[in-house]
Amino acid sequence: MSPPTRVAFIGLSASAWWAAAAHLPYLKSSPDYEIVALCNSSVEKARAAIEKFELGRGVRAYGDVEELAKDKEVDLVVCSINVAHHSTAIIPSIKAGKNVYVEWPLGHSLADAQSLLELKNSHNITLANVGLQARQAPLISKVKAIIERGGIGRVLSSTWAGHGMQGGGDVSEGMKYFLDAGVGGNFWTIHVGHAVDYVQAVLGYGFTTPPKTLLQTRRPTLKITGKDGSVVDEAAKMETPDTIFLHGTLKSEVPLSMTFRTGAPFPGTPGLDWRIAGEEGEIRITAGGAFLQIGYEDAKVEVVRGGKVESFKMGEFGEEEIDGVPFGNVSRVYRELREGRVNCSFEEAVELHKVLEEAWKGNGYPV
Ligand SMILES: *[C@@H]1O[C@H](CO)[C@@H](O)[C@H](O)[C@H]1NC(C)=O
Numbered sequence: 001m002s003p004p005t006r007v008a009f010i011g012l013s014a015s016a017w018w019a020a021a022a023h024l025p026y027l028k029s030s031p032d033y034e035i036v037a038l039c040n041s042s043v044e045k046a047r048a049a050i051e052k053f054e055l056g057r058g059v060r061a062y063g064d065v066e067e068l069a070k071d072k073e074v075d076l077v078v079c080s081i082n083v084a085h086h087s088t089a090i091i092p093s094i095k096a097g098k099n100v101y102v103e104w105p106l107g108h109s110l111a112d113a114q115s116l117l118e119l120k121n122s123h124n125i126t127l128a129n130v131g132l133q134a135r136q137a138p139l140i141s142k143v144k145a146i147i148e149r150g151g152i153g154r155v156l157s158s159t160w161a162g163h164g165m166q167g168g169g170d171v172s173e174g175m176k177y178f179l180d181a182g183v184g185g186n187f188w189t190i191h192v193g194h195a196v197d198y199v200q201a202v203l204g205y206g207f208t209t210p211p212k213t214l215l216q217t218r219r220p221t222l223k224i225t226g227k228d229g230s231v232v233d234e235a236a237k238m239e240t241p242d243t244i245f246l247h248g249t250l251k252s253e254v255p256l257s258m259t260f261r262t263g264a265p266f267p268g269t270p271g272l273d274w275r276i277a278g279e280e281g282e283i284r285i286t287a288g289g290a291f292l293q294i295g296y297e298d299a300k301v302e303v304v305r306g307g308k309v310e311s312f313k314m315g316e317f318g319e320e321e322i323d324g325v326p327f328g329n330v331s332r333v334y335r336e337l338r339e340g341r342v343n344c345s346f347e348e349a350v351e352l353h354k355v356l357e358e359a360w361k362g363n364g365y366p367v
């Protein structure tokens with residue numbers, strides 16, 4: 001067996017829920033990977049995280065991304081921090097020739113993502129991955145397989161309706177950065193961005209012409225709530241869209257319509273309701289929320305054909321699902337990387353950034 005891939009992690013911290021829940025369990029348990037270094041804003045903070053997550057004494061602590069980049073005993077740098085700081089964090093490692101795995105969105109703007117792509121190419125980085133891992137989700141593969149075996153006949157159209165869960169009047173402190181138009185991480189780029197990708201993973205990539213969009217901020221301010229539920233800001237300025245409509249025709253000729261709004265769905269209705277209508281049947285995908293890249297215990301795929309409904313729930317999507325929510329799909333990314341496969345590439349991520357930024361600007365939001 002070849003030695004494990006040596007990983008340096010940027011953004012594994014006590015407060016960063018996603019990295020600890022999604023990346024850490026796989027990295028700690030897989031014989032193919034070994035966390036050898038951690039980087040935070042200071043060596044002390046990195047040490048504290050190494051201790052908290054029991055990564056072992058041998059793990060090197062860095063307080064500076066430039067120092068981390070100099071570490072020759074690192075094969076892969078994983079970056080899971082606020083998107084506003086992605087490029088600052090990974091540029092030194094790319095320049096040092098290291099492979100990288102960066103969470104989606106790749107950059108805080110299209111230009112930022114494009115410059116990372118150029119840098120990655122000019123330094124001949126072989127593995128540069130962006131975390132749009134819903135692509136690898138068993139549910140997505142299941143839906144693709146149903147369509148490919150002709151389960152609903154020729155696809156006629158698709159509609160997608162998602163809810164933000166958060167943002168219906170208030171958001172938690174950890175998501176406060178969503179309100180800031182300059183950050184690049186918000187309901188449009190994160191909630192809808194992931195969905196625009198996984199919908200295309202099923203129905204085919206690319207729009208014939210840029211999709212038509214309506215992006216609006218209907219609540220000018222939001223309440224910010226602390227961990228204990230107390231209000232820490234009564235009226236924080238909301239600068240990013242909370243109401244989103246997108247429609248266009250995919251290169252696969254399928255007309256697609258997506259609607260999203262922040263806040264909870266109507267009681268008793270799902271947070272995600274995605275339909276794919278075919279000549280001979282229809283697929284309905286429902287889940288607690290829109291984030292299939294994380295996964296939901298209650299996610300369900302239903303297929304109707306000739307009046308007969310077939311239903312698949314988690315565990316029945318036909319692929320290995322041993323890993324559990326939410327880290328299963330991330331572990332698939334790591335497994336593919338280990339085999340030298342990148343899914344999604346920086347090139348593909350830049351294509352998604354183009355769609356999102358064109359709509360963002362077209363609706364009067366500042367770049
Ligand atoms: C550093 O650690 C702090 C505290 O745990 C955390 O809030 C922050 O996100 C971390 N930053 C990085 C770059 O890991």
Ligand SMILES: *[C@@H]1O[C@H](CO)[C@@H](O)[C@H](O)[C@H]1NC(C)=O
Pocket residue numbers: 122123124
């Ligand atoms: C990348 O590869 C090209 C072609 O093989 C080579 O000319 C160039 O020097 C390489 N760049 C780096 C930074 O290694």
Ligand SMILES: *[C@@H]1O[C@H](CO)[C@@H](O)[C@H](O)[C@H]1NC(C)=O
Pocket residue numbers: 135136137141341342343
């Ligand atoms: C990404 O993963 C999905 C699911 O396994 C697969 O269908 C698709 O072909 C992959 N794309 C690439 C570029 O490997």
Ligand SMILES: *[C@@H]1O[C@H](CO)[C@@H](O)[C@H](O)[C@H]1NC(C)=O
Pocket residue numbers: 134137138139140292293294295296299314315320321322323324325326327328329
């Ligand atoms: C993400 O991974 C988990 C664990 O494998 C899985 O149960 C969940 O369904 C996945 N998401 C989708 C959309 O399949």
